[in-house]
Amino acid sequence: MRRLGAGFLLFWWDFIVGDDWRIAAGVLVVLGVGALLVAGGDASQSLVATIMAAGIMLVAIGSIVTAALRASRR
């Protein structure tokens, strides 16, 4: 039963997170910051949206650069 549960979790981890957990972690961190900004209520909606878009694109750049460095070392 435990093996079945582990297999189930592993399946969803592979399906959602894929082969680079940094993307999922980065997206969650950026959106977490966004959630705090919205909950604080001080920042305008446009500012939050702009910061979020920039943050998510930085996550993408970080992931691409990391993968490229790893690939070029091989």
Next chain:
Amino acid sequence: MAHELGVIGATLLASGVEFVEALTIVLAMGTTRGWRSTWAGVGAALAALTVVTALAGYALERWLPEALLQLAVGTLLLIFGLQWLRKAILRSAGLKALHDEDATFRAEVEAARAAGEERRLGLDWFAFVVSFKGVFLEGLEIVFIVISFGLNGGSIALAVVGAALGGVLVLGAGLALHRPLARVPENTIKFAVGLLLSTFGTFWAVEGLGWFGPSEASLHWPGGDAALPVLLGLWALLAWAAVRLLAAPARTSETA
């Protein structure tokens, strides 16, 4: 209009790529192990997918407030989209091998020939299980994309139309040729899908952050829906720049 075209385009392209991959597995099993057990696996996978789709779609639509739905689905789309985009960029820059459908087909055929004969419920169990897993896994991605785009784009029907068109195109070509679709420009399609998923994922995830505000209503982008083409342009620019920058050193090292 941008929403509707985006929904149909994204589901058509994304489902098309997944259908190509599922078709390769099914053809490998059918031609080497026989079609009866292969079709049984395909049928069982489609039945399981129908149940999953109905349950997930119902639960998401009924239980989650709009902003939270946007946040959940947008976040998942974003994670998916960035994975697709990263791989497509690395492949375009020559840092990762292109997906070779013929090689996958050969590997599946070899595995099918090497596998032993085990019969359960009157079926060739290897063909059944491999076909089931292949169709279920690839199908789950299609279901996820259809539900995401359907619910957030406001029309499950449009998303289903897009996915069905992708399926008809790929399966029609596969049945006509009776071989894997190796000439499909898979990386180009994955590039486009990665861009669309990242664009809509960013848009919806950020809208969904409004759930953390006092009114729990969706956040508004500057310019409303007009932000979508702007986001798409920015993602395309980022991807283009990444390919240019990463491909340059790769070319230099090749000629050195």
